[in-house]
Amino acid sequence: MTAELIVRTGPQEYECREGVLSTLPKRLEERFVKNILIVHGTVSWQKARPYLEDLYGADFAITEAAFSGECSYEEVERIVGLAAQHESDAIIGVGGGKIMDAVKYAAAKAGCILNVMIPTLASNCAPWTPLSVMYSEDGVFIRYDFLPQQASLLLLEPRLIIDSPKDFFVAGLADTLAKWYESDEILSLPENAQQPMLMMARQAAFICRQSILDHAELAIASLEAGEVTEAFVKLTEVITSISGMVGGMGDAFARTTIAHEIHDAITNFPESHHFLHGHKVAYGIMVQLAYEKKWAEIDNLIPFYEHLGLPKSLHDLHLDRLDADGIMEIARLSTKPEAPAHGLPYLVTADLMDGAIQALEEYMASLPEL
Numbered sequence: 281m282t283a284e285l286i287v288r289t290g291p292q293e294y295e296c297r298e299g300v301l302s303t304l305p306k307r308l309e310e311r312f313v314k315n316i317l318i319v320h321g322t323v324s325w326q327k328a329r330p331y332l333e334d335l336y337g338a339d340f341a342i343t344e345a346a347f348s349g350e351c352s353y354e355e356v357e358r359i360v361g362l363a364a365q366h367e368s369d370a371i372i373g374v375g376g377g378k379i380m381d382a383v384k385y386a387a388a389k390a391g392c393i394l395n396v397m398i399p400t401l402a403s404n405c406a407p408w409t410p411l412s413v414m415y416s417e418d419g420v421f422i423r424y425d426f427l428p429q430q431a432s433l434l435l436l437e438p439r440l441i442i443d444s445p446k447d448f449f450v451a452g453l454a455d456t457l458a459k460w461y462e463s464d465e466i467l468s469l470p471e472n473a474q475q476p477m478l479m480m481a482r483q484a485a486f487i488c489r490q491s492i493l494d495h496a497e498l499a500i501a502s503l504e505a506g507e508v509t510e511a512f513v514k515l516t517e518v519i520t521s522i523s524g525m526v527g528g529m530g531d532a533f534a535r536t537t538i539a540h541e542i543h544d545a546i547t548n549f550p551e552s553h554h555f556l557h558g559h560k561v562a563y564g565i566m567v568q569l570a571y572e573k574k575w576a577e578i579d580n581l582i583p584f585y586e587h588l589g590l591p592k593s594l595h596d597l598h599l600d601r602l603d604a605d606g607i608m609e610i611a612r613l614s615t616k617p618e619a620p621a622h623g624l625p626y627l628v629t630a631d632l633m634d635g636a637i638q639a640l641e642e643y644m645a646s647l648p649e650l
């Protein structure tokens with residue numbers, strides 16, 4: 281195996297199908313669970329509660345706790361305290377990514393007790409990966425913490441996810457699409473391309489790209505119609521699970537690079553704040569491809585971006601006001617010495633990034649109106 285590669289697989293058990301939540305009581309009984317703590321959101325709980333009738337009808341002691349809204353160290357401590365107070369032997373998270381992250385962390389900290397993930401959105405791989413993205417109580421990003429145990433159970437009920445907001449689903453698609461473009465150059469290096477675990481990571485990244493390009497249109501139409509279709513379920517699994525395998529199998533060789541660095545840099549400009557994470561990453565993919573001079577691939581992606589309403593330029597991000605200094609600022613922020621983009625097999629500098637951003641802007645401005 282490659283040096284310094286730590287593999288973290290996904291949940292101990294995973295199932296994605298309509299009706300899967302009716303199996304929850306049996307699965308918890310098999311795991312000798314008696315006392316359950318459920319951590320839930322607000323809207324997500326109203327949506328999910330009707331699917332948990334079988335759980336409430338079975339012989340468990342259940343405590344419910346509303347999530348504070350932020351995956352912070354304080355919130356994790358609070359959940360650990362609740363689990364201790366109620367002698368919980370399992371914590372169930374119902375909601376979006378931050379709830380999943382807080383519940384995974386609290387279950388680990390409570391002595392590696394069981395944790396069950398019931399996502400109500402498909403917008404990231406939080407239900408899959410044994411790591412938590414930590415924020416301050418005010419919502420400022422702090423760091424990623426790896427956890428010593430994975431999720432015990434991940435149960436994806438497509439009917440819960442079909443009525444989630446379209447913007448979140450589209451942003452989740454764009455964020456997942458980045459897995460391929462950010463890892464392509466590293467995983468295809470001759471010294472990596474034949475390493476078994478990295479081959480798995482690359483295959484997962486390939487599935488992310490290909491299935492999104494092939495099925496996104498149909499999956500979004502399904503979401504708009506509120507109808508669970510094969511394409512919708514497929515992309516729900518890709519966003520939640522397959523994307524988690526890219527970093528899970530590839531570790532530092534398959535993490536975020538330029539697309540996410542660009543995202544982080546443009547969060548410094550208030551105009552970008554009303555765009556979701558995935559939308560800003562989508563622009564970052566374009567910058568990464570411009571940096572790598574892969575203009576044919578940019579051409580290939582343009583119709584897809586247009587169809588999904590993803591930003592391809594600073595203009596699309598409402599950042600046209602940026603002058604040469606502003607663009608240089610993005611270039612500098614995205615290439616700071618500690619940036620993971622320096623793990624790419626080519627030189628990453630602020631000057632070259634500046635050139636790539638400008639070239640992309642000119643290219644997009646020169647396109648004929650569709």
Ligand SMILES: [Zn+2]
Pocket residue numbers: 455540557561
């Ligand atoms: Zn992301």
